[in-house]
Amino acid sequence: SQNYIKELGNRQCEQDLKEVLETWKQIPSHEFKERVLEKQTSLIKEWSESLTKALATEKIVSENTELIGDVLCRACGYHLGKLSRLRQYGQSYFINDHDFYNRIEEKILPEPREYVTTSVTGKALCGSKNCRAKLGCIQTLKDHSSISPIYPLKCQSIKIKLFERENGSETMILKKKWKQMLFKIPPLEISCSKNDEDIYYDAYDVMQTDV
Template identity: 70%
Template sequence: MISTDVVQAGLDIPECSLVLRYDFVPDSIGTVQARVRARTVGCAYYLITTKDSQNYMKELDNRQCEQDLKEVLETWKGISSDLFKEQVMKKQTSLITEWNESLTKTLITETTMLKNIELIGDVLCRACGYLLGKLSQVRQHGQSYFISDHDFYNRIEEKVSSEPQEYLKTLVTGKALCGSKNCRTELGCIQVLKDYQKISPIYPLKCESIKIKLIEKETGKEQIILKKKWKKMPFTIPLLEIPCTQNNDDIFYDAFDILPSD
């Protein structure tokens, strides 16, 4: 006789003619495991517990679960192989459809939440914390993310290259460095847009070179965000709007302006 939890532990125990469980009922699998320990001919399995107690009701549920499983197995044996495969594929298709619908709803909800985040905060140099501009002024154009604000161009230093790199739609003419005289970390490049000469140059920022200080509007709580890619930011960056006519002085910095001291 074994009266401990060893009966369901899968241990190599001797053959038992009597298995007693004293007020101990786990799940339906545990019930089956305990009963099969009674291996000899004429063996018996008993549960000792108070009638109508929680364990008593649980044991009844476990035995009913076992009986239901037996009925399912008997039903399954009577189903042809082709019909079984058909029903499995049908159920699989149904589950995939439900999963896709649930995923779509989740993505729509998350996208809506991201778009509704008001971009309050600052863009800082990741190396030294130097203020580069306001988060609300960050814009996306193609694969480039930059601060479209006049003051930003007063807070960097340009390092013009003697050999510009030419691409299909852009011309990279140099590097943009942090405006702090004690830092000068490379923030990104100086980029001329061939299709939009009037609004060039722009200064795309490398995501790994900046950090975002996001301020929650309701509470004023600040959160520092560090990402390797702009697309991983927990908010949506607005696209750059390019009107037919544009007063360049309102947005873009004259490269001949003098870089102010810190």
């Protein structure tokens, strides 16, 4: 009957278990401990190897996603900076490079325009003498004087030459708004950041009214 088969199965299990226990008992305790330790060491080695491998893969991925290209003046093609230095801070997109002021001509306003967390001190013009197209403004972040001034760029004043790693080709990108860019522009990393929502005012709007 079914019950009889089940009973036989159970007995077989019991028998197997007994045999395993007997085998264990025959292993001297020091040898048993040694084997456990050996297994433990090999497991840790395995985990650490797979972790190292995972970290290496992650590094390769992040290096590959770094944007390669140039930010140029849309009007004349003058080189403004490396695409990899482009950062977003609130509504502002700018080249995070201390030497950026060398690439532009600063036109200082007689009076800075004061906002809650920022002040606009002037205009930034294309550094090419024959061009001088307006690229954006000069902005001081009141809470982040160490990184100020920044030069938020008007999306319509620039173009981006993007180098595509996969096929080695170059694409020229011209957009109306930064949000339309085909890639993600990394946010500016500021060490001790405050929760200052109103710094996210639209620099682009300011420039619109600025004729």
